[in-house]
Amino acid sequence: MTEKEEIISKFDPNAPGTSGNLFGLPFNNDNAELIIIPVPWEVTVSYSAGTADGPEAILEASAQVDLFVKDIPDAWKLGISMLPISPAFKRENEKYRDLAARYIQWLEENNEDWISDELKVIPATVNNICEKLNIYVKSQTMKQLERGKMVGLLGGDHSTPLGLISALSEKYDNFGILQIDAHADLRKAYEDFTYSHASIMYNAMEIQQISKLIQVGIRDFCEEEAEYIKASNGRVVTFYDEDLKSALLEGYTWENICKNIITHLPEYVYISFDIDGLDPKLCPNTGTPVPGGLEYYQVMYLFKQVVKSGRKIIGFDLNEVSPGEDEWDANVGARILYQMSNLMAVSQGRLALTV
Template sequence: MADLSTFDPNSVGLKSNNIFGLPFKEDESELVLLPVPWEVTVSYRQGTARGPENVFDASMQVDLYDPDVVDGWKKGFYMLPVDKNIRKKSDYLRQCAELIISCLIDGGEVCKNEQLSDKLEEVNNGGKMLTNWVYEMTHNLLKEGKKVGLIGGDHSTPLGFVKALAGVHESFGILQIDAHADLREAYEGFTYSHASIMYNVLKEVPGVEKLVQVGIRDYCDEELELAQQSNGRVQTFFDKDIKARQYEGDTWKQICNDIINALPQKVYISFDIDGLDPKLCPNTGTPVPGGFEVEQIFYLFKQLHASGRELIGFDLNEVSCGEHSADGIDAIVGARVLYKLCNYMVAGK
């Protein structure tokens, strides 16, 4: 265990320490965070590849006292260094993806362009590489007995992590907080698109017995049909339906109870920051009007924990600060969401 005798939790966060200014090393930490600086297939605005770094920097402003999980930080949180090779690969493949997206927007057909077809194959191979890398990284951490969280990057990043968890847990559910359903098959031709993460999870990870989506407000006909024909494997709490229930007198507690009752005993949280009201994440890749206040989601987490369900892992994705990282609220909101997720991850029953 780390020697905390000289650490002052009430003092300024030191960047010479680790995430949230905590003085833990990897081997001393119960929870290890994997940063994944990847945003190859973003379809609107980029910047999420720098999300892990921006969240790390903003985390120094988060006070360590959490009334919901007092002294959770003492169990140790540690964020691994950002892999610069992964980020460099993302930057290169992003340029390839932009050419493909531009062709599609202009009404072109990628299959009729040999150069773009080669680039599409390269992007898809890159997505497969990233998935395998994330799997190996998280698999090894889980094998060491660590609890693990992932920080993206775009929302395609956690597929390998979900696969690694399926090797440890026979079955579990996913609580997805998101503006988008992410159930598209190979969106824009990209097999591992950020808009295809839950489609790929359902297809490739049979151990995911239930996907419960919360806050969805931007989706297409095919995604709706997939959810409706899933035989109950997918249950979606649409943003408009949640709001209508509240307008008509239901409390957020009642709605949270319904969400939690739809989940099995073991739960993985996949948090796309655009599930929040876009005033809290104005620079995220694809903001959508509507969504939640942070306090609503924290209350949902609290009720989930109180239900006795086991949190087996989480990801936080799509935190982008745009071109002016110092001026936006995105990173500090992301850091506070991350801290709450970390605390519940180590909270006892």
């Protein structure tokens, strides 16, 4: 009996889980098959802050997630573990967030008299530390991939997964991104920050190995982004939330809409999930909520259909979960994280889907 088999034989998935572990599971970073990289970072957020608290809040809320999944009965046996959340990481986030906030305030005031040598260097300073973050995330990802682990990322704001996506581009020559989001995130260096949360997909599309970006639920975007999508020659395909709702009202089924979405995806798929892609009732404390959005089970159905189509999920991120004063957002986020982890494993043949 292997170490993992012994752990499984001694664990009761119906009882309270292991304190301090993600989902209460009895696994660690050595014997888990999927590693979650927490990135408590929100330096460039341009509206409400709080997403840096997302990883810790989701870790805490995950203890309340029941482990049984009716169509993936052995889901909990996969082994999911999260790397430690460094207090130093959070301190650095607060330091540079304060700097970025000062610069953003100056931009919003549009008061040239405010400009100073100190203000002028803020974008370069923030860009430098965010580039170091990307290098850190890429390094952590490469380390886990070399160990044969699957990797997911838990932010923080939506700028955080660029290092993970970059690492995957060194392993896969051709893959697509399936983005669930209220925002297109295709702005170039938004607010003068190269690695802004609003620029994540612009930066990702600079990676040549990414052949497709499929966006679902988009309902807040600027003219620059609309022009970028039009000029992409089909490399970016956007399913706007308004159009999705119109199709449903006109009698199209969600099944048919999902089939259409999936036809645009290549064999290998990376999922980027900004929680504000959901209806705000499911994430009321997220940084930039927008009316409209998808339901929880609509998104899970889409992900499941991606897996059933034979496509392989090679990585994922979940971002913009801001806990607020209660556990609701983190509760929803924890369930999304568990489902994404399980479906990624199914797509890679490490778990079986029974339906």
